[in-house]
Amino acid sequence: MVDIRLTNTKTRTKHSLVPIDPQNVRLYLCGPTVYDRAHLGNARPVVVIDVLVQLLRHVYGADHVTYVRNFTDVDDKINARAAETGRPIRDITDETIGWYHADMDALGAARPDHEPRATDYIPQMITMIENLIDSGHAYAVEGHVLFEVRSFADYGKLSGRSVDDMIAGARVEVAPFKRDPMDFVLWKPSSGDQPGWDSPWGYGRPGWHIECSAMSEELLGTSFDIHAGGIDLQFPHHENEIAQSCCAHPQGEFARVWLHNEMLQVEGKKMSKSLGNFFTVRDLLDKRVPGEVIRFVLLSTHYRKPMDWTAEKAQTAEDTLWEWRVLTKDVEPAAEPDPRVIEALADDLNTAGAISVLYTLKDDPAKLLASARFLGLLRPELGDWVARDLAVIDSMAISVKDGIATLTQKMTDLREKAMESKDFSTVDSLKAALTEAGVEVRMSKTGVELIAGPRLDAAKLGALL
């Protein structure tokens, strides 16, 4: 049995994973609030956890892992979007979920076993809130229900903060009806035009944190193995989830292991709209950055380190993947991935280390293929980008393949003449033009070989015919 070691944010230490039930290893990943396209930062945990799930299924069996990722479809950002556009909330959230699926599919991330929508679990949230009030951990006031942080001694433990320190830090919203400035909302009133549900505290809607507590309980139980998300969620979101779940179910452990990925940067800076370096996964795909390339770059930095997205990295990744795809074309994958890949992943999900193993497998394409696929790379469904430039030269109804064949003959003829005349100028100029068009030119004693490269420019190629 492979020993999987993961760094638990709760203990700040790397431990061996010991599932509560090896027959059903349970994992929850905080999913998106569905009001807009997923940006690149949203994709990082999805891809990282996709690899973890693959590893868990490999170790414990495909049917012995339950992976849950929620959709937050009730949120003030969604309400704001609805108010801006005049569209029904359900239209917006349905559409956004569709985008999300398409974009994450393009990155080769498998769908979770369950993708609960918050609005489908309102009764469970209300039950949990009632439970918290009854047990003295929450109080209702002015149509709100608030969680009383002073009632939970471990509040702040996950993020290493104390309630007193945070209040000293000051920047907390202080509503007059809060018993303590750090108390957070479980339920809040809705006005007529806001989404809402009837509850014991009046018409209203849930606070953000309660949904994950209610849905993880419903789908995974009061104790489960792994809870994952971006490090920015550590506080307050995950801290509040712990408070809710542990107070509602003192007998449960809630999540045993907390996995947090570090943030993503772009060209060394925080991705932000004001810096003009904000972009979504779809933006990249539309710019013809293959999903497989995005995945490769996301996996090439360890998840617990800040990851810097740069155009240069994407280019290098594309070149590498191109080379590997050429190398493994028509190759049957080996039965098992290289054990070093498994070992690297088992060691706190060292995806960068696992990729480095792939580089050593050039002499064994079958093993390379099997190993890369374990990371979700070189899979057939992500390979369209390799073929896309080999389709058709628009201006003339001729395939790139035929064009290459014609040019190969032309080059061969020119070269033979040049060999006699010793004047290579025409050969060299055609070679330069081909290179410029993204074609690799190989000439040897046996002849000329032209190979379409990853950055083939079909228009330029067409011009040479």
Place this chain on the structure above:
RNA sequence: GGCGGGUUGGCGGAGAGGUUACGCAGCGGAUUGCAAAUCCGUGAAGACCGGUUCGAUUCCGGUACCCGCCUCCA
């Protein structure tokens, strides 16, 4: 102000208390009409200052700088 993370060779990026990471780029050679590709070989590192140790880039402490969270955020 409070909490947390980071700093590795030209660039990207890992592991390991003592032995080559790896990739890209570079350099030398083979090869080539010249190249490309390929093959062979090769230089180059661990922010700074201390401590522990026979020995630290790897452990501990401090300094500097960068980043994140504390407000919606993966």
